[in-house]
Each structure stands twice: as C-alpha cells, then as structure tokens.
Amino acid sequence: MIRLEHVTKRYDAGGAPALDDVTCEITRGEFVFVVGTSGSGKSTLMRLVTREVSPTKGSVLVAGRDLVALPDRQVPALRREIGVVFQDFRLLEGKTVYQNVAFVLRVLGTKRHRIKQLVPETLDLVGLDGKAGRLPHELSGGEQQRVAIARAVVKKPPILLADEPTGNLDPETSAEIVTVLDRINKTGTTVAMATHDQGIVDDFRKRVLELSDGVLVRDEASGGYTRGLPAYDETRAREGDA
Numbered sequence: 001m002i003r004l005e006h007v008t009k010r011y012d013a014g015g016a017p018a019l020d021d022v023t024c025e026i027t028r029g030e031f032v033f034v035v036g037t038s039g040s041g042k043s044t045l046m047r048l049v050t051r052e053v054s055p056t057k058g059s060v061l062v063a064g065r066d067l068v069a070l071p072d073r074q075v076p077a078l079r080r081e082i083g084v085v086f087q088d089f090r091l092l093e094g095k096t097v098y099q100n101v102a103f104v105l106r107v108l109g110t111k112r113h114r115i116k117q118l119v120p121e122t123l124d125l126v127g128l129d130g131k132a133g134r135l136p137h138e139l140s141g142g143e144q145q146r147v148a149i150a151r152a153v154v155k156k157p158p159i160l161l162a163d164e165p166t167g168n169l170d171p172e173t174s175a176e177i178v179t180v181l182d183r184i185n186k187t188g189t190t191v192a193m194a195t196h197d198q199g200i201v202d203d204f205r206k207r208v209l210e211l212s213d214g215v216l217v218r219d220e221a222s223g224g225y226t227r228g229l230p231a232y233d234e235t236r237a238r239e240g241d242a
C-alpha cells in the first residue's frame with residue numbers, strides 16, 4: 001500500500017537529510033506507529049506519501065502509484081485515497097460538526113442523499129453521534145479531534161495518516177483517540193500514526209517504525225513480539241488443550 005525504497009529527502013541542498021536512505025513497506029490493512037524525537041523525519045515521511053514533498057533520491061509508491069513519476073494533475077486523485085489528521089484539528093470554526101464533515105463530500109461532488117447517509121454513519125464511527133449540530137468551540141479537544149478524524153475518513157480512503165493526533169490531548173483522551181483510529185483500521189483502512197507518546201506505543205501493541213535523525217533505526221512489532229508469534233501462540237493453545 002505504501003512503499004519507500006532508499007528514500008533520501010533533503011530540504012536544503014548540502015544540508016543534513018530529513019530522511020536518509022529509508023526503505024520500508026506498510027501493507028494494506030496495517031496499523032503502524034511512526035516514532036522518533038522532534039525533527040527525526042516523521043512528518044517528512046507523511047508528506048512524501050501525500051506528495052506534498054518529493055524525495056531527493058529513491059522511490060515512493062502509494063496505492064499502486066509511483067509518486068516520483070506521477071503527473072501533477074493526478075495528485076488530487078492520489079489525495080482522495082488518503083485521509084490526513086493533524087495535531088491541531090484544523091476545523092472550520094463557523095461550521096457545525098455535520099457541516100465540517102459534509103464539506104469534504106460536497107467538494108468531491110458527492111450526491112446529497114449519499115452525504116446524508118455517510119455523515120451520520122461516520123459521526124457514529126468516531127463516537128460523535130448527538131453532536132452533529134455543535135460548533136467546534138462547543139466541543140472538547142478530544143471531540144474536535146474526532147471531528148477531524150470523521151472529516152478525514154468520510155470519503156472512505158484506503159489510507160489514513162495521523163501526524164501527532166494526540167499532541168494536544170491529555171493521556172486518557174489520547175487513548176480514546178487511538179481507540180477510534182484502531183476502530184477505523186479494523187474497517188480495513190491502513191493507518192500510519194506519527195507520535196512522540198511512548199505511553200500510547202506501549203499500550204497499543206502495533207508495529208513501530210522508529211526514525212532517528214532521518215534514519216530508520218527500528219521496524220518491529222511492539223512489545224518485543226515478532227510478527228511470527230501469533231502462529232506460535234496457536235500451537236501453545238493447542239498444546240494447552242491436549
């Protein structure tokens with residue numbers, strides 16, 4: 001679904017690379033945390049996937065497209081396949097929750113009856129049923145982030161990128177937001193979430209990609225598990241039954 005091959009990104013010619021020879025693959029349906037200290041390259045990785053920036057070297061493949069070769073006129077079609085959530089919720093302040101989410105579909109030219117179906121369904125998915133008529137300033141931070149998530153996924157994109165989505169939230173609300181992302185992942189959406197929050201990474205055992213000064217230094221399932229372990233567990237369970 002997302003593949004980076006030997007990707008180097010330099011914003012300034014001759015400067016230190018924001019990403020340095022990164023190769024990784026996120027397959028369809030995965031949920032991956034992208035971790036690393038501030039400035040390690042997490043946002044750059046996300047921006048490469050949406051083609052906000054292009055690699056200095058290497059290739060980026062997203063949903064079957066080679067983004068280096070992709071003509072500019074096809075970038076909007078690429079972005080229709082990707083929902084994005086940020087740390088600051090970026091809601092339209094004068095519009096209600098419903099209008100914020102419906103706006104995306106209006107821009108895409110979705111038929112009115114379909115909008116009337118999709119918006120409530122999506123508000124329900126993110127746990128905002130009953131809040132459709134509220135304005136953003138009448139919501140808590142966690143609720144505002146749920147609106148932003150609803151807006152990102154209402155067009156049913158196969159990929160959801162979340163860049164520090166819990167950066168402005170307390171630990172309990174952060175866990176609720178990641179639970180919402182996990183629920184969306186379980187509907188089949190591939191999710192990549194950049195975070196500094198070690199507590200979240202520890203609590204939600206997912207694959208972790210760790211960047212350090214632009215270098216991919218870790219790529220593993222969280223909690224010390226390897227991706228082979230579930231099969232081993234099944235064997236143990238059978239032995240336990242016998």
Ligand SMILES: Nc1ncnc2c1ncn2[C@@H]1O[C@H](COP(=O)(O)OP(=O)(O)OP(=O)(O)O)[C@@H](O)[C@H]1O
Pocket residue numbers: 011012017018036037038039040041042043044045
């Ligand atoms: N538009 C830009 N122009 C120049 N340098 C940039 C630009 N964007 C990012 N950088 C640099 O690239 C490096 C990686 O930045 P990036 O934003 O990808 O890191 P990050 O891990 O997302 O950090 P944070 O957690 O603080 O958001 C940093 O050294 C940063 O200063």
